[in-house]
Amino acid sequence: RTAMASLRQGPGDNLHGGLLVEGFDQESCHSRYQSAMYRRNPGRQPSEHLVSKLRRHEALQRRCGPGTAAYSDALEQLKSGKNAASPECKYLVSISYRGLGNRILAAASAFLYALLTDRVLLVDPSNDMGELFCEPFPNTSWLLPPGFPLWSFNQDTPERYGRMRENGVLRTDVSNGGSPANSKAADMPAFAYIHLDWNQTDHDQLFFCDEDQRLLSNFQWLVMRTDSYIVPGLFLVDTFRQKLATLFPEPDAVFHHLGRYLFHPTNHVWGLVTRYYSAHLGWAQRRVGIQVRVFPRSPESPELLERITKCTQKEGLLPRVVDTEEPAVTAAPPTGAGRGVKSNAVVITSLKAWYYEQMKGMYWENATAGGEVVVVSQPSHEEYQHYGVKSHEYKAWAEIYLLSLTDLLVTTGKSTFGYVAQGLAGMRPWVLLGQANGTAGNNRPPCSRDVSPEPCFHIAPLHDCKRRRDSGKIVPHVRHCEDVPTGLKLV
Ligand code: GDP
Structure with a gap:
């Protein structure tokens, strides 16, 4: 353990080993710095890689988030209907729907995906998301501002990623030089909509494939609809696996860290x-x-x-x-006040x-x-x-x-x-x-x-992208769940 890590791990560590950053206004959100005092079990320590990645991500959210020139430019670009060729900032919008547990898991998943792909995360404020959770990033907001064209995103949305893959609008086949054949970013739609709801198709699930992630990285805007904890699926993507292993040396504590970082009760x-x-x-x-x-x-x-x-x-x-x-031990009389x-x-x-x-x-x-x-x-x-x-x-x-x-x-x-x-x-x-x-x-x-x-990730892909292996047998830390046998979870 390094000296820095020991410092962070001292008793009464209300920043969870550097997971949280100092400098927020304490009055605006009491739980952020008080919650550690209510837990007997101090929880797991985040890796230094995760801590430094979070600090860099916070800077990204500030530089590109709502209210910045970069955000206004990106919004204009989105409204123009054309994708940006080499944008300064890229965005992921996470739609909030269904029960609270679902919404929390979806937001945590979207955040991890944003972290892995260096995108600014913006959370749809529907269903009281802004009233339930304090802001997780200092000096900016993770809530999608009013004025964002939140059209109805559903299976019929023309920009649905699975649909664009199915009808060949987007293709991953590789031309010479190794770049996707039609990935000229400026010719692509202004955004892709990732539909991982209950009625997702095999084409929607291509999201969990390497080459598709390369294609998706060309979009300035992504909009995601899921009510699931898709994180185990991200561990199946080759391009993410190494990064994930560095950020989370203990894969069974991914949500533990993400959750304690993001969700502070108002x-x-x-x-x-x-x-x-x-x-x-x-x-x-x-x-x-x-x-x-x-x-x-x-x-x-x-x-x-x-x-x-x-x-x-x-x-x-x-x-x-x-x-x-049965003869019973009687409770201690009041004078003994429950001693022992x-x-x-x-x-x-x-x-x-x-x-x-x-x-x-x-x-x-x-x-x-x-x-x-x-x-x-x-x-x-x-x-x-x-x-x-x-x-x-x-x-x-x-x-x-x-x-x-x-x-x-x-x-x-x-x-x-x-x-x-x-x-x-x-x-x-x-x-x-x-x-x-x-x-x-x-x-x-x-x-x-x-x-x-x-x-557990309930509606998980059943196979690897080549359809050869059971998805619960590809990587050692991703297994099927006991409560939902087709689901996947990190162990
Ligand atoms: P899931 O449906 O069990 O996966 O959990 P969700 O949280 O996504 O949705 C269930 C919703 O029902 C919750 O968000 C609450 O609104 C409500 N609910 C279910 N169980 C309880 C409970 O024990 N206490 C309270 N207060 N609400 C509950």
Whole structure:
């Protein structure tokens, strides 16, 4: 370890080992420099390469971002309908849609892609993105300014990259000299739209191929629509692999670093987080987070409840309860004030209150084997997913963040809400497998420990670009996910 690294890693390091930069106005975003104080686990250290790359990228965002002459020029160029031949600055616009977990994963993915390709990242402010997150880059904004022609981007957009590849408007075949045959940048459309939504085609997935990345590098503007964590797919691209290995010597901590760098709750959300934390979590010796992802119409499931209680007790995450007939250790009388008794605080997040009520009741009506105290709480039960309702979004973000502040985490498989929490914490969660209606295979254990804290890339390419190899067997750190077997994750 270098002297610089040791300095950065001292206790109380509120900059996460240099991941964050000093100099932001503290009042404008309390969470940025306070969040480290709420985590018992200090998390992983970023590499020096990542730290210096971030500083260079921040300078790029300032030099080319909204309000600069470079940005005005680029916008004019875009409106002209023609691509710039050798632009000063290149841009990536990330569209924000679907649930909060999805939007966070998409923005993190777009940021990494921007980092790898030296593009300025601009995030579509839809769905309260500006109200939920502080600005990540000093002295500039990552929000796409009003006035940007955000036409509707969808499968039918003529500039959809997959479509332009399919109909031959863009080709990667190599002429003598090694440059793509029709890559004369000025003859290309003003932008390419990368469609990686659920209905993407094989042609859209060419995005994850080397030669296509070379072609894409010629566009001044890219617009990306995805609700996925596409990062494992970027590890499959040869041109990126070496850079990624240098930036992230620990591939299972990619989202951990990106997430802690980018997503700082705004002051209102931070109030929700810290008030809840102090009242319900901070005092406990052990804090356990349980994410129960249910859907508005799914019925209360005693099977799922049983899986949660079995998982937490079998894996030793929470004290075992004894039958009401068994002799129990009684709680210490008030004068002893709980001396020697281990205290556990459990935070449950869910759209429904039922699971929380059952768990709370269980630890009241039954003693724990060693007399330990278990206090169960749940911040909200919103019942439905509300779209475009600020207070709902604030709560969702606060709850994801609270889960990430626990010591042990149980999540529901397939849920991006849980992925974000585990990634921010840098923890491998225990994953409840099976459906929300409780149907797991008969002999399956109630939960299984995830192999890494990384999110799963759900709609990943199934093969390499030559269609010869299974995409989960190309590089050692990219594997199929347990919760979504066709997905890919970094381990
Ligand atoms: P996913 O659908 O599980 O992958 O997670 P998303 O975050 O993308 O979308 C689910 C949305 O439903 C969230 O963003 C919230 O709006 C809402 N939601 C789901 N579970 C919870 C929860 O436990 N607490 C709160 N407050 N909202 C939730």
